[in-house]
Amino acid sequence: MAGAGISTDAGIPDFRSPETGLYDNLQSYKLPYPEAIFSIDYFRRQPKPFYVLAKELYPGQFVPTKSHFFVKLLEKKGLLRRHYTQNIDCLERVAGIDPELIVEAHGSFHTAHCIGRKCLKEYSQAWVKEKIFQDEIPRCNVCKSLVKPDITFFGEGLPPRFFELLENDFGSCDLLVVMGTSLLVQPFASLINDVANSVPRLLINRVRVGEASAPGTGFDFDGKHVGRTHRDALVLGDCDAACVLLAERLGWTDELAELRSAFLEETNSLGQDQ
Numbered sequence: 001m002a003g004a005g006i007s008t009d010a011g012i013p014d015f016r017s018p019e020t021g022l023y024d025n026l027q028s029y030k031l032p033y034p035e036a037i038f039s040i041d042y043f044r045r046q047p048k049p050f051y052v053l054a055k056e057l058y059p060g061q062f063v064p065t066k067s068h069f070f071v072k073l074l075e076k077k078g079l080l081r082r083h084y085t086q087n088i089d090c091l092e093r094v095a096g097i098d099p100e101l102i103v104e105a106h107g108s109f110h111t112a113h114c115i116g117r118k119c120l121k122e123y124s125q126a127w128v129k130e131k132i133f134q135d136e137i138p139r140c141n142v143c144k145s146l147v148k149p150d151i152t153f154f155g156e157g158l159p160p161r162f163f164e165l166l167e168n169d170f171g172s173c174d175l176l177v178v179m180g181t182s183l184l185v186q187p188f189a190s191l192i193n194d195v196a197n198s199v200p201r202l203l204i205n206r207v208r209v210g211e212a213s214a215p216g217t218g219f220d221f222d223g224k225h226v227g228r229t230h231r232d233a234l235v236l237g238d239c240d241a242a243c244v245l246l247a248e249r250l251g252w253t254d255e256l257a258e259l260r261s262a263f264l265e266e267t268n269s270l271g272q273d274q
Ligand code: CNA
Pocket: 002, 003, 004, 005, 006, 007, 008, 009, 012, 013, 014, 015, 016, 017, 021, 022, 086, 087, 088, 089, 090, 106, 179, 180, 181, 182, 183, 184, 185, 204, 205, 206, 207, 209, 237, 238, 239, 240
């Protein structure tokens, strides 16, 4: 399970980190409250701030981090059941992880739809991108409603794929790794409680998050609720550094580095071809 913290080393700010997070840097958008930028009701009335931010964060301008390549390596080793991400930056896809193994729990920029309730026409990423980069508000050519990338706003339901897969995936999970998320957004945050009681859970994050207030409600790193049977482990620090360390302990250092350098070589040669 991942959140914005696996992408901050790519240069994409997260939401909630003090000073560097988006919520602390939205003054110029003159929002009534920071979350408004991703609120569907506000967007219907004032779409501009979202599109301005979308231009800044648009997929295609960022290189996946070592954490993304670590997940790709888990896939290569046949160890990845599924990667559940809250991120909308598409960096998992860019890193080459099989889309079948990704659940974009809050959607992504990959597709877009008209939000006109009777229309809902689908638009391609390329079409929306062109509008956004020309500083135009994308509007449906059938009904003139706004066209919004399929990212889940506050006030919207999660994609059906999330609900279709979670029971089987979490039911059969034998090691849960959680990286770079404040675990504050539901229902995603509660997934950590959907693995069996015996399943070890590893959190990699700069700060402690998701801790249980009562038995069974979250991580229990210090064995406060379950006594001596610790199954929760914590690495306090950067996702990339922790992934590098994990790869080292697993004897995968070279393979992790190779995945990243092959990616960079390929994107460089594509750049030269153009
Ligand atoms: P968040 O609430 O901003 O939390 C991020 C967490 O990651 C915080 O606890 C940070 O301390 C921690 N963190 C930040 N950088 C690192 C790092 N390098 N190493 C380790 N820990 C780090 O973000 P969440 O993902 O928890 O919140 C869910 C929202 C954020 C989702 O709906 C996303 O769509 C949304 N979001 C996504 C992106 C993206 O796609 N990259 C960027 C910003 C926000």
